[in-house]
Structures are given as C-alpha cells and as structure tokens.
Amino acid sequence: MSTELIHPENPVEQFLRSDRIPHIWCPGCGIGTTVNCFTRALIDSKANLDKLAIVSGIGCTGRVAGYLDLDSFHTTHGRAIPFATGLKLANPDLSVVVYSGDGDLFAIGGNHFIHAARRNVDIKVVCVNNLVYAMTGGQTGPTTPGSVVTATNPYGTFEPSFNLPQLAEAAGAVYVARWTTFHVRQLARSMYEMFQKKGFSFIEVLSPCPTLYQRRNKMGDGLDTMKSYKEKSKKRDGAPTSEVPLTRDGEIVVGKFVDRERPDYLTLMKAQFQASLGERYQEPEMHSGCEFEQSEIDGGTICQ
Amino acid sequence: MKADPKGVLTGTHFMDGDHACCEGALAGGARFAAGYPITPSTEIVERFSSRIPVVGGVFIQMEDELAASITLQGAVWGGAKAFTVTSGPGFSLMMEHIGYAAMTETPCVFVDVQRGGPSTGLPTLPAQGDMMQARWGSHGDYEMIALCPNSPQECFDLTIRAFNLAEQFRTPVMFMMDECVGHMTEKVVIPPAEEIEVTPRRITSRKPGDFQLFEPCADQVPDMVEAGQGYHFHVTGLTHSENGYPSMTVKSQEKLVKRLCSKIRDNFDKISLNEETDLENADVAVVAYGITSRVAMRAIRIVRERGFKVNNRKIRVGMYRLITPWPFPDERIHALAGRIRGFVVPELNLGQMCREVQRAAGGHAVTIPVPHAGGTVHDPETIVAAILEAAK
Amino acid sequence: MAKGAVEIIIERCKGCGFCVEFCPTKVLALSPAFNAKGYHAPHVVASDKCSGCDLCGMFCPDFAIHGWREKKASA
Numbered sequence: 001m002s003t004e005l006i007h008p009e010n011p012v013e014q015f016l017r018s019d020r021i022p023h024i025w026c027p028g029c030g031i032g033t034t035v036n037c038f039t040r041a042l043i044d045s046k047a048n049l050d051k052l053a054i055v056s057g058i059g060c061t062g063r064v065a066g067y068l069d070l071d072s073f074h075t076t077h078g079r080a081i082p083f084a085t086g087l088k089l090a091n092p093d094l095s096v097v098v099y100s101g102d103g104d105l106f107a108i109g110g111n112h113f114i115h116a117a118r119r120n121v122d123i124k125v126v127c128v129n130n131l132v133y134a135m136t137g138g139q140t141g142p143t144t145p146g147s148v149v150t151a152t153n154p155y156g157t158f159e160p161s162f163n164l165p166q167l168a169e170a171a172g173a174v175y176v177a178r179w180t181t182f183h184v185r186q187l188a189r190s191m192y193e194m195f196q197k198k199g200f201s202f203i204e205v206l207s208p209c210p211t212l213y214q215r216r217n218k219m220g221d222g223l224d225t226m227k228s229y230k231e232k233s234k235k236r237d238g239a240p241t242s243e244v245p246l247t248r249d250g251e252i253v254v255g256k257f258v259d260r261e262r263p264d265y266l267t268l269m270k271a272q273f274q275a276s277l278g279e280r281y282q283e284p285e286m287h288s289g290c291e292f293e294q295s296e297i298d299g300g301t302i303c304q
Numbered sequence: 305m306k307a308d309p310k311g312v313l314t315g316t317h318f319m320d321g322d323h324a325c326c327e328g329a330l331a332g333g334a335r336f337a338a339g340y341p342i343t344p345s346t347e348i349v350e351r352f353s354s355r356i357p358v359v360g361g362v363f364i365q366m367e368d369e370l371a372a373s374i375t376l377q378g379a380v381w382g383g384a385k386a387f388t389v390t391s392g393p394g395f396s397l398m399m400e401h402i403g404y405a406a407m408t409e410t411p412c413v414f415v416d417v418q419r420g421g422p423s424t425g426l427p428t429l430p431a432q433g434d435m436m437q438a439r440w441g442s443h444g445d446y447e448m449i450a451l452c453p454n455s456p457q458e459c460f461d462l463t464i465r466a467f468n469l470a471e472q473f474r475t476p477v478m479f480m481m482d483e484c485v486g487h488m489t490e491k492v493v494i495p496p497a498e499e500i501e502v503t504p505r506r507i508t509s510r511k512p513g514d515f516q517l518f519e520p521c522a523d524q525v526p527d528m529v530e531a532g533q534g535y536h537f538h539v540t541g542l543t544h545s546e547n548g549y550p551s552m553t554v555k556s557q558e559k560l561v562k563r564l565c566s567k568i569r570d571n572f573d574k575i576s577l578n579e580e581t582d583l584e585n586a587d588v589a590v591v592a593y594g595i596t597s598r599v600a601m602r603a604i605r606i607v608r609e610r611g612f613k614v615n616n617r618k619i620r621v622g623m624y625r626l627i628t629p630w631p632f633p634d635e636r637i638h639a640l641a642g643r644i645r646g647f648v649v650p651e652l653n654l655g656q657m658c659r660e661v662q663r664a665a666g667g668h669a670v671t672i673p674v675p676h677a678g679g680t681v682h683d684p685e686t687i688v689a690a691i692l693e694a695a696k
Numbered sequence: 697m698a699k700g701a702v703e704i705i706i707e708r709c710k711g712c713g714f715c716v717e718f719c720p721t722k723v724l725a726l727s728p729a730f731n732a733k734g735y736h737a738p739h740v741v742a743s744d745k746c747s748g749c750d751l752c753g754m755f756c757p758d759f760a761i762h763g764w765r766e767k768k769a770s771a
Contacts, residue, residue, distance in 0.1 A: 007701065007703060007764055008764050009762075010703070010753055010759060010761075010762035011750075011753070011762070012753070012759050012762075013759070016759065017538075017549075020549060021708065021759060022707075022708050022710075022758060023758070025757060025758075026710075027710035027711055027712050027735065028710070028712040028714075028757075029757055030757055031757065032756070032757030032758055032759060033714070033754070033755055033756070033757045035757075035759075036753065036754050036755070036756065036757075036759070037754065040754070049536070050532060050533070050534040050536075051532050053531045053532070055378070065538070065540075066538055066540060066549065066550060069536050070536055071381075071531040071532065071535065071536055071537055072536075072537070072538045072539070073378075073381065073538075073539045073540075074538070074539065074540035074541065074542065074550075075374060075404070075541065076374060076400055076401060076404050076541060078370075079370060079371070079374040079401070082338075082366060082370075082371035082372075082374045082375040082378070083374045083375065083377060083378035084378060085364070085366075085371075085375050085378060086336070086338060086364075086374070086375035086376055086377065086378025086379035086380075086381075086382065086386070087378035087379065087381055087382040087531060088378075088382070089336070089362045089364060089379060089382070090336055090362065090378070090379035090380075090381075090382025090383055090384040090386070091382035091383050091530070091531060091532055093532060094382065094531055094532050111367050111368065111371075112367065112370075112371055115366075115367040115371070181755075181757075182718075184751065184754035184755055185751075185754065188754070221712075222712050222714070222757075223712060223713045223714060223717055226714060226717065226718070227717070269362075273357040276357075277357055277358060280357075280358050281357050281358065282310070282357065282358055282359060282360035283360060284335065284360055284361050284362050285335065285360040285361070286335050286336065286361065286362075286379075286382065286383045286384040286385075
C-alpha cells in the first residue's frame with residue numbers, strides 16, 4: 001500500500017484557512033514557524049477550537065489572525081489587547097489569544113500591554129519580535145537594539161530599547177517566556193503551558209526579518225539568523241528578567257522566566273462585588289441576540 | 305423584542321441627562337461599557353459602574369479612550385451590547401475606532417457629551433462643536449447615524465433608539481449630547497420593560513459553512529454572529545470581501561464602501577427622526593438641535609409675543625428640530641426651502657450644521673447662521689434678530 | 697530502512713532552507729529546480745535516514761513540508 005495515500009496530513013493544515021495560503025510573509029521570515037508551534041500547542045492542549053479566538057493588531061504578525069481557521073480579529077494598530085480584553089470579559093468561556101508584533105504591542109500598543117498585565121486579564125499574548133517595523137519598510141521600533149541601521153536611523157540607532165520579559169514581569173504578567181524561531185519544540189511547549197495558565201501570559205519569540213532588518217545590517221538571510229539564534233542562545237529558565245536584555249550581537253537568553261499565580265481580573269471583580277453586594281450581585285449576562293422566534297424582515301433575520 | 309426587566313428602572317424620576325442616558329443604555333440592553341473619565345460625561349459611566357453589578361454585566365475603566373473605544377467592540381463580538389462615553393478630547397481619540405466599527409459593521413454606541421473646544425477648551429461648559437466630527441471624524445467614506453437629545457427624558461428614550469439603530473443597521477451610532485442636556489435635571493419617566501422595544505442582534509439562522517459575515521440581506525445589512533459559536537469567522541479593518549477575508553482590490557473597495565454608505569442612505573426613512581413645529585405656513589424655519597433647540601423655542605415665542613411684522617403681516621416662524629442630524633434630512637430641508645423665506649440656524653459652534661442646511665436649501669431660501677463659540681447658551685435675542693432678518 | 701518520510705508541497709516553498717539546515721539526519725537538500733515562483737524547494741536526498749521527527753514541519757514557515765513516522769503495518 002502506498003504511503004502517499006495514507007500518510008498523515010501536516011498537523012498545521014487543519015488550523016489554516018488553506019484557501020489563503022501561500023501567505024504574504026517573505027522567504028526566511030519566521031512568523032510562519034511560530035504558527036507551526038502555536039498549532040502544535042493547540043493540539044497538545046486539546047483546545048476547543050470553537051471557543052478559541054485570536055486577535056491581532058497591524059503589521060506582519062498582525063496577519064496571523066487572517067490565516068488561522070478560528071474566530072479571528074484583525075484589529076487596529078496597537079489595539080489588539082484592549083479588543084481582546086473586551087472579548088474576554090464579555091465571553092469568559094472564550095480562550096483569547098493576542099498574536100502580534102513588537103511595534104504593534106510595545107510602541108503604539110505599549111500602554112495597553114502594561115495595563116492588561118496589571119489587571120491580569122486572562123489573555124495570552126504572543127509577540128513575534130523581529131526587532132523592526134517590517135510591514136512599513138524597516139523603521140526603528142521599541143525593541144530595535146542599538147547600533148543597527150534602519151530606515152529611520154540610517155546612521156545607526158541610539159535609543160535604548162525595551163527588554164520585553166522585564167517589562168512584562170514588572171507590569172504583572174503571570175507567565176513570561178522568551179524563545180526564538182530556532183527553538184520550535186520549546187516554543188510549542190511554552191505555548192502549551194501558556195494555555196494552562198489563567199491570567200495575563202506573555203511569550204516573546206525572536207524571529208528573523210531578512211528583508212528589512214538583517215539585509216540592511218549585512219546579517220545575511222533568514223537562515224543565517226536562525227544559525228545565529230542557535231549559536232547565541234543560552235537557555236536560563238528562571239533567569240531574573242533584568243538580566244535578559246537583547247543587544248545587536250550579544251547573547252540571547254531564552255527560557256521561562258516567570259510562572260506565578262495571581263487572581264485574574266474577573267476573579268477579582270466577582271469577589272469584590274460579592275463581598276460588597278452579597279446576593280444582590282448578578283453574574284454578567286451578555287446575550288444580545290434573539291431568544292425568541294425568528295422572522296424575516298427585509299430579508300434579514302430580525303427577531304420579533 | 306421587549307426590554308429585559310433587569311435593566312429597566314421603571315418609575316418617575318428626577319434625574320439629569322447623563323444619568324438618564326445610562327438608564328437608557330441599560331434599558332436598551334447594554335451590558336458592557338468601557339470608559340475613560342472625562343468631564344462632562346463621566347456621570348454616565350459612574351452610574352453604570354454602580355448599576356451594572358446588580359443588573360448583570362461589566363464596566364471596565366480603561367487606560368485611555370483609544371482603549372475604551374476598541375474594548376467595547378471586542379465585547380460586542382463577544383456577544384454584548386456595548387458602549388462608551390466621552391467628551392471632545394476623548395472623542396477625538398476615538399475616531400479611528402469609529403471607522404473600525406463602520407468598516408467591520410460592529411453595532412455599538414458612542415456617547416459624546418459635548419463641551420467647548422478645540423483641545424481641552426472648556427471642560428465644564430457646553431458646546432456643540434463636534435457635530436461635523438461625528439459625521440466625518442474618521443478617515444475614508446462611510447455614513448453615520450447620530451442622535452441629539454434636548455432633555456433628560458430624551459437622553460433616556462433616544463439612547464434606547466441609538467442601540468436599536470446600531471443593531472438594526474450593524475453600525476456605530478453617535479449619541480451627541482451637550483453639557484447642558486447632560487447636567488440638566490428634569491422629570492424622566494421610565495416605562496415598564498414590556499413597553500420598551502429593543503432590537504436584538506441580527507444573529508444569523510444559517511449554519512457555519514453556509515454563512516458569510518459580510519453578505520448583505522435585502523436591506524443591505526449583513527446578519528451577524530458572535531465569537532465562540534463555531535463559525536470561525538474573520539473580521540478585519542482591511543477592505544474585505546463578503547466572507548470577511550482581506551480583498552484589497554478596486555472592485556472590493558467599491559462594493560464594500562458603497563454599501564457601507566448606501567445601507568444608511570437607502571434606509572433613511574427608517575432612521576431619520578426629526579421634529580417639525582409650526583412649519584405649515586412658516587416664513588422662517590429655525591433649525592436647531594440639542595440644548596439650542598430649547599433656547600430657539602424661547603426666541604420663537606418672543607417673536608410671536610412681540611408681534612413682529614414684515615409687509616404688515618406677522619412673521620410666522622416655526623422650528624425644525626434635528627433629532628437625527630445624521631443622516632442629514634436633505635430632501636425635507638430642500639422641500640421647506642421651496643416655500644419659506646429663510647432658515648435660521650443657531651448652534652453652539654461657529655458654523656457646522658448651518659452648512660448642511662445651506663447646502664440642502666440649494667439657494668431656494670436664505671440660511672442665516674447664529675454662531676456661538678460655546679461656554680453658555682445663546683442669548684435668545686440673537687436668534688430673534690436672525691429670525692427678523694430671515695423674514696425680510 | 698527509513699523510519700519516517702516527508703511530504704513537500706513544492707509550490708508553497710519559498711526556499712528559506714530551514715528544513716535542509718536543521719534536519720537532524722540530513723535527509724534534505726535544496727533542489728536545483730525552480731518552482732513556479734522561482735524558488736528552490738527542497739528534495740529528499742537520503743530518504744533512508746528520515747526518522748519522521750517532523751522538525752522540518754515545525755521549522756517550515758511556509759507550511760510546505762512535514763514529516764511523519766512510518767507505521768509498521770504500512771512499511
């Protein structure tokens with residue numbers, strides 16, 4: 001019997017909107033690699049895909065939502081986290097994942113990131129960090145390290161950059177990890193762990209941007225970057241996040257840095273209301289749709 | 305369907321417009337609000353935060369208006385009826401998300417209690433300077449629905465209507481109050497829940513696989529689903545095709561954007577609600593909205609009491625009150641222009657809706673603006689003077 | 697005897713070379729042939745070495761390759 005006929009399908013396939021593939025990402029870009037890891041984590045965690053929503057902002061990573069066969073939202077630039085907050089609070093049965101880039105989440109969306117972490121809203125945030133604004137042509141971002149050339153720092157960057165795990169921990173995230181697109185098994189495992197956590201969880205994934213970061217800095221292509229991840233990464237689970245900043249050519253500390261328990265937003269909210277209001281407190285009931293007989297009005301289904 | 309009794313505070317109350325707006329939202333089915341404090345609107349969400357734990361819902365105070373205006377949309381896709389509340393500076397920050405709501409056809413309500421601007425302006429004092437911003441504030445082409453209450457009672461009644469219109473047409477609705485109406489305290493009658501009509505979400509009866517989130521029904525409005533129902537749908541602010549996927553072509557752009565406009569324009573009669581008083585044989589029509597409509601009524605009474613005449617005949621003046629300034633009632637204003645001498649348009653700005661009146665009048669009647677930079681209401685005498693001029 | 701196999705969707709490939717580089721048993725090489733978009737997709741050069749670990753599938757950013765372990769029944 002031919003193995004071609006009975007071989008298993010690529011595990012990622014069942015999660016893709018296959019009519020939208022091939023995707024728009026460049027050769028050697030790592031975003032697709034993170035998607036593989038994400039789907040393996042979904043399989044391992046036996047996630048109910050009908051109750052899983054993915055929210056992206058704007059940018060290259062912002063396009064992830066459009067390729068995954070889930071309830072998916074491609075929102076405005078920087079606002080994936082507050083959108084996800086509303087989605088989660090209105091329907092706590094949903095598992096809500098924010099999947100976006102470093103510029104989207106930490107420059108224009110930085111304020112929302114720290115506040116959602118502070119509130120400990122139960123959302124999972126995956127940041128694909130390619131160290132640059134890629135979709136718009138390679139401008140400096142909040143994670144761009146010093147001494148690299150970008151479209152807006154043609155003479156070299158000089159602004160200090162964010163150390164994302166430290167920022168996430170300081171703001172209150174209950175789970176903080178960093179991997180690169182070289183660490184596919186570890187990343188998939190980390191995403192699995194993230195799904196087991198209740199509360200604001202954060203994974204940073206370093207990813208090549210051969211077109212707009214590596215090329216300008218004569219760092220080679222995507223494969224060269226993957227090799228450099230392999231060489232320069234050092235796994236240090238539990239490392240103090242203050243010790244893991246990224247530099248242009250230095251060591252990349254990867255691992256799980258934070259895994260702690262804090263009551264999430266809705267838990268705190270309900271506890272407070274129950275303490276203050278006792279039996280008067282009503283659990284949120286959001287249903288806005290029709291519970292009654294449906295009829296046709298103007299061709300649409302509006303309820304009477 | 306009828307309002308959920310849990311959200312309806314039936315009875316006769318003495319409350320201000322801000323509080324009445326909150327009660328209207330609750331009666332209209334709002335169970336989620338995201339806000340950011342800003343005078344003179346904050347009382348609406350303060351009341352909501354106090355009421356919602358016993359009604360059953362969520363209020364969250366966000367870190368800024370950018371967040372509030374998109375958090376509410378996340379909640380809508382999670383199944384809630386949701387709104388946010390702000391004033392000028394916050395309204396400016398919300399503009400991108402009003403466009404997102406228009407593009408993604410997310411039913412929701414933005415309440416703007418207008419204060420003096422530009423910029424920080426007059427935080428505690430009234431104005432009506434955001435009327436054009438409500439219509440045109442976000443980039444690109446779209447049509448808008450806006451309502452303007454002129455009393456606390458209308459703050460209650462029309463907030464329900466705002467939610468109903470949002471659901472019926474899958475569109476953001478602007479609720480344009482002003483500081484005077486927001487802080488004015490009057491009698492507000494809240495009827496029993498069974499007397500309040502509430503429009504439910506247009507949830508499709510089609511099954512996953514047989515449903516497209518942006519495929520219009522006969523009224524040009526698509527039905528909807530919420531997250532978590534197995535539809536695996538996609539929502540994007542990019543130009544998209546009926547299945548929701550990005551489709552950035554000239555053809556898709558034309559099809560989508562034209563429908564976003566025509567679904568409002570072609571349903572004008574179902575949306576528009578404006579009030580005509582004594583216009584049958586009028587020489588002059590005062591066109592006003594919000595608090596200014598009440599000042600204008602005073603001016604109209606003064607004209608009648610003093611018996612002003614033109615050509616030995618008493619000036620006959622009536623009022624056209626814009627309750628839904630957007631979509632603008634072009635045809636009605638044009639028809640009136642054919643049989644009156646002039647329009648008088650007092651407003652607490654230096655000339656916004658008067659331009660619409662002038663445009664719709666098409667040169668068939670004179671339009672006399674009565675501008676006011678805001679901070680207080682008009683002196684009725686300025687409106688009286690304009691009426692006399694228009695009657696000449 | 698190979699314990700695993702890979703499938704390659706040539707037209708999805710953008711030729712990044714991740715699968716070739718990181719295959720633990722060096723089963724793959726970039727083909728000299730071009731696909732329709734002008735990229736060199738991988739091809740199998742040492743099929744007997746494939747363990748079916750699917751690391752290629754994990755790395756591939758274009759969802760163009762994956763591996764699986766052969767079941768004894770079909771070997």
